[in-house]
Amino acid sequence: MRDSEIKHLRRSCVSTQRDADGRIYRHRLHGLAFKGEGVHGAAATWIVTAPVARAVAVLERCQPADEPYLFAHPLKSANHQRHHIAGRVRTSATTIKDIAALAKWINTYCGVHARTDSIPEVGGHLPHLTTRKFRRTLAWFIARRPGGTIAGALQYRHQRIQMFEGYAGTSDSGFRDEVEAEEAFARGQFLASMGADDDRPALTGPAGAEAEARLAELARQTVFDGQVVTDEARLRRILARHDTHLYPGTFITCVYNPDRALCRTPAGAADQPVMADCQPLACRNTALTSANRQAMADHLARLEDALADRDRLAPYIHHRLEEQHHATAAFLTRHTLETAE
Numbered sequence: 001m002r003d004s005e006i007k008h009l010r011r012s013c014v015s016t017q018r019d020a021d022g023r024i025y026r027h028r029l030h031g032l033a034f035k036g037e038g039v040h041g042a043a044a045t046w047i048v049t050a051p052v053a054r055a056v057a058v059l060e061r062c063q064p065a066d067e068p069y070l071f072a073h074p075l076k077s078a079n080h081q082r083h084h085i086a087g088r089v090r091t092s093a094t095t096i097k098d099i100a101a102l103a104k105w106i107n108t109y110c111g112v113h114a115r116t117d118s119i120p121e122v123g124g125h126l127p128h129l130t131t132r133k134f135r136r137t138l139a140w141f142i143a144r145r146p147g148g149t150i151a152g153a154l155q156y157r158h159q160r161i162q163m164f165e166g167y168a169g170t171s172d173s174g175f176r177d178e179v180e181a182e183e184a185f186a187r188g189q190f191l192a193s194m195g196a197d198d199d200r201p202a203l204t205g206p207a208g209a210e211a212e213a214r215l216a217e218l219a220r221q222t223v224f225d226g227q228v229v230t231d232e233a234r235l236r237r238i239l240a241r242h243d244t245h246l247y248p249g250t251f252i253t254c255v256y257n258p259d260r261a262l263c264r265t266p267a268g269a270a271d272q273p274v275m276a277d278c279q280p281l282a283c284r285n286t287a288l289t290s291a292n293r294q295a296m297a298d299h300l301a302r303l304e305d306a307l308a309d310r311d312r313l314a315p316y317i318h319h320r321l322e323e324q325h326h327a328t329a330a331f332l333t334r335h336t337l338e339t340a341e
Contacts, residue, residue, distance in 0.1 A: 001031075001046065001168075003131035007089045008032045008041065009070045011063070014048070014056045027053040033167055035174060044173075047166035049159060071095075092131055099129045135178060143182035185232075188218075188239035191246055192228045194289075195219030203287045204335040207255035211287035214244040214255065246287075247273055251295050252280040253287045260284045281331045288335055300328050 009031050017026040029048045032041030059070040071089045090098075103119050103126050110118035119126060142160045160179065168175045194200065195215035203211045221242045222229050229235045247254040258270040262285075263277040273285070280286050288296070303325040310318060 002034065002135070003092045003095065004034050005031055005041075005044075006131075007069075007071045007092075009056070009059075010068045011060055011070065013070070014053045016053070024050075028166070029053075029056070033172065035172060044167040046168055047162050049162060096130050099131075100126065103127075103129065135175060136182075139175070139178040139182045142179050143186050184243075185236060185239065187246075187248065188222075188235065188243075190248060191215060191218055191244055192222040192235070192239075196223045196228050201290045203253065203289055204293070205252070205286045205288040206284045206335075207257075207287045208335070211246060211253060211255045214246055218242060218244045245272070247275065248289070249275060249278070250292070251299070252278065252292050253289055254278070255285050255287050257285055281327050293332065293336060296328060296332055300325065300332065303328065 013030050015028045015030065016024045017028070019025050027048045027050060029046045029052065031044060031046070033044035034041045056070065062074065063070060063072055064075055069089050073088070073090060107118045107126065109115070163169060164176060167173050170176070195218045202208065221238050222235065229238060245256040247256060254273045254275065256273050258264060260283070261273055262279040262283040263274040264270065268274065303321055306313070307318070307321055307325060313321070
């Protein structure tokens with residue numbers, strides 16, 4: 001949410017949906033969206049996570065019962081005493097000062113208690129944090145899935161799916177575009193570095209040779225004097241003009257060609273693959289990096305472990321696992337480099 005959207009949140013702005021057993025499965029936050037809607041805004045609904053709903057409940061307790069806005073000046077604050085007007089909320093400038101004060105307090109507290117989880121300084125000073133940076137930060141985390149950990153990937157994928165259900169996923173909000181732009185940039189950075197690495201093993205698979213050709217062309221555009229372009233604005237411009245349409249994944253790297261993509265439906269868009277519907281063992285767009293081959297080999301080992309416990313498996317499940325094991329093993333055998341040991 002933008003700062004203006006957050007500042008207009010009112011008491012009781014969160015509603016919940018429950019299943020037949022009374023368990024909460026969705027939180028909805030109701031407010032106003034302002035982008036392109038004029039000074040009065042338009043009603044909008046965000047799908048939010050449980051921590052957001054809990055934060056709203058805390059804010060409601062922090063304000064007097066007759067105060068409708070969650071971000072009105074705190075009752076005991078000097079601003080409330082001097083400037084309190086019904087319906088007046090804290091400005092963005094005040095919030096930025098509050099963020100700076102909180103960061104300073106955190107580092108002082110960490111110093112006093114010998115904690116190591118203080119906020120890192122930049123050039124000897126605390127970073128200048130503004131409310132506008134938080135949307136970009138969240139988009140970065142969703143797109144990059146930090147650390148490559150399963151927990152991190154699940155957490156941010158879950159948040160992306162949730163948020164894109166509501167206003168945050170619409171073209172009016174602009175947040176979907178921010179996430180997709182960050183994903184494209186992250187993909188471009190990864191591929192540019194990959195293309196510049198002369199020592200990496202070649203890609204294999206049905207589209208391995210085509211993937212290598214696309215990487216070589218990207219490297220020609222993004223590598224100068226042996227170094228990959230790191231200036232963000234410049235790299236974004238290059239990638240916008242020279243998109244390789246290579247999409248790295250855990251098990252395969254998609255060398256996207258819409259005419260032969262098995263993930264496409266007649267009614268679907270043709271501009272990029274639908275990775276959730278990927279058929280990697282059959283699609284001719286499939287290429288394999290060394291990491292992809294290792295992921296497939298690990299998956300094959302898990303299948304072997306499951307098949308070893310035959311007595312616990314229903315016949316149909318055992319048959320399907322055997323088919324998957326055979327197809328995966330044959331695919332790996334066909335597309336493993338002869339020099340690989």
